[in-house]
Amino acid sequence: MLDLLNAVLVVVLVLNLFALGTSRILAVIRIVAVQGALLGALPLLMHDRLTLPVAAAAVAAVGLKGIAVPSIMMRALRDAQIKREVEPLIGLLPSIVLGALATGLALLVSGQLQLSDSRTSTLIVPASISTALVGFLLLTTRYTAINQAVGYLVLENGIFIFGMLLVEAIPLVVEMGILLDLLVGVFVIAIIANHINRAFSSMDTRRLVSLKE
Amino acid sequence: MALVFVFFPILMAALALAIPSNRARPWILPIAATTHTGMTVFILARPDLQRFSPWLVLDPLGRIILLVVSALFLFCSVYAAGYLKYRQERSNRLFCACLLAFLGLMGLVAWSHHLGLLWVAIEATTLVTAPLIYFNRTARSIEATWKYLLVGSVGIALALLGTFFLAYSSMGEGRQPSLLLEELLSGAPALSKGWLRAAFILLLVGYGTKMGLAPMHTWKPDAYGESPGLIGAIFAGGVTSCAFLAFLRVYQICAASGEGVFASRLLLFMGLFSMAVAGLFMAGQRDFKRMLAYSSVEHMGILMLGLGIGEPALYGTILHVATSAATKGLLFLSAGNIHRAYASKSTDQVGGAIRRLPISGSLFLAGFLAITGSPPFGPFISEFAILNGAFAAGRFLVAGLFLAFLLVVFIGMGRTVLKVTLGRSPAAVPSPAEDSGYRDGFLTAAPIVALMALVLLLGLYIPAPLGGLISDAAKYLGAPI
16 A cells, blocks of 8 residues: 555656646646546545545545546636646746755655654655645746646645645545635636636736736 | 624625615625624623634634624724715625625634634635625726735645644644644644644744735735725734734644744744835835735734734734724725725825815824824824833844834835825825715714724723733733643
8 A cells, every 4th residue: 555655646746747847738737637636546545444534535636636627727728718838937947957856855854854653654745745845836937827726736736635644533624625626716717707818818917017016 | 602603694695695786785784793793792791602612612812803803894884885885886796795704704713713614714714805806897906806816825725734734743642633722732742843833834924924924915015905995994904813813823832832932033023024024115105005005014013023022012912903903994994085085096196185085084194193103092002012012021122123113114104194185285286186076974984983983092091891801812822721
């Protein structure tokens, strides 16, 4: 089980780097969807008994992160006629390098923190922290609104991984994760129905600069 | 009783969605708010009802926040009834429903003793308050809403990670992780220190974003500037107070686990930094609503500073929550009236407001004197108590910087406020704005007058029951168990 768990987490980490290095938005959304669906395996691999919160976490990850949110993102891409290129603030290669550095940093930091649980002698904590950092990176270095929403989803994925350590003792963790997913949903719906497109004729957040000092 | 505080306003929100008349709908706000304030007074008088379950307890800190926000909401709701009369051209369905939903979620924040539930409530306040900023439907308000959603949500996400870290720090040899405040406080000395510190930083950044501490304040001037003045009042006095309460829980746990020194250092830095940034951006600020937003950043900084000083300043800090919320309500509501009368919020176009709007103009000026800590108003007492606390704690450098920043803010804010209210008549302003014909009406002026009376009262004499509530809260914060 432990080997399989670590293997899944390694795939999650590799997907992070792919998401950073891909130039087409549609492909980034697909990568993040695969990552979300993979996260559905985590609760099942980490816990021996299939309790209700564990099952709910698995279903929520596959359903929301793997299917629902990515599909409305793709719809936004189609309906709002968003440009297909990523247009990062920093180049794709430097993004990957930064992502790799973040992963290394996460490994170092989580080595410093004492683990109070014997089961966590795995990659859970570093994978969680580095995925959150990569999400942050995506969020801050991409211009378009849809890309920022994708970055936020990756940030959430990182938090979800950490939540799996607590899901048995604090079942509320599942609902909290779902609520956080709701926020991305709201972003994307805001992009579709809303009017960033209509009011600015493009969804480039660089145009959102009339409010500054 | 706890559930009534959450579900009564939500029910009212549903009712607001169902009312078909755009003209009649806003009246549900004062009705719900009056009932809510009545319920708040009732629950404060009945200590036996203040514990619903281990998850929902109204402790001394929750009591003070519930009272402050409920009272502020009452004033704002009367104002809203007047304000929405002028805005009949657009539907206020969502606006009324979101305001009421916020009231219910605020109740949940005040009651919750489970950090997970607390997070859920704070997250939900972000969701229901976003449409409020967007009420004007202009390109600038879309931009402000997007920034608020994005920056606020990143804060919320970090707060969730921090909450998870906190739960993890309580996990040890054979112990189950917990997020119940009482369990965390009683087991605080055994919390894993590394995880606790990481959790504290994440929660400081997360809930600090919601409070609008520098450097996470970037959404604030936009959101306050582009939304109606009423929403500025709700944000500056209500939403930020909720986030501050959430942060107080984290502070309590950190202090109880013996990490007070670590926490205090960070808080002092954040507090002074927020004050400095606010002072910097306030100087030469032409837009008076954005100026008020920076003033809110400053006051959140003062709260953090008071918390960082610790024990001797806690009374002043809790009092400052109440005094600054009331003064912010006064300022934002009168600024809203001035904005309405001139159809502009820039000092290039607004001048001599005291002549065109005698009530709003003069109270805006008085509110400025109050918020910058001039006697005899409420914030003077609370800021003085914090300063006193700083000296009592032997933190002379902090006290000196605190005074210096207050002075900078006074000068920076004064220039803008004086231009708006006094001085040149509208005719002598470089590019005068059109007169929209708006004048102070009863519904839009009475709440401001009442808030002014409250701010003055808090400065001259604190009623014994309120004083009791505040010192209980300060004691509870200082020694939580």
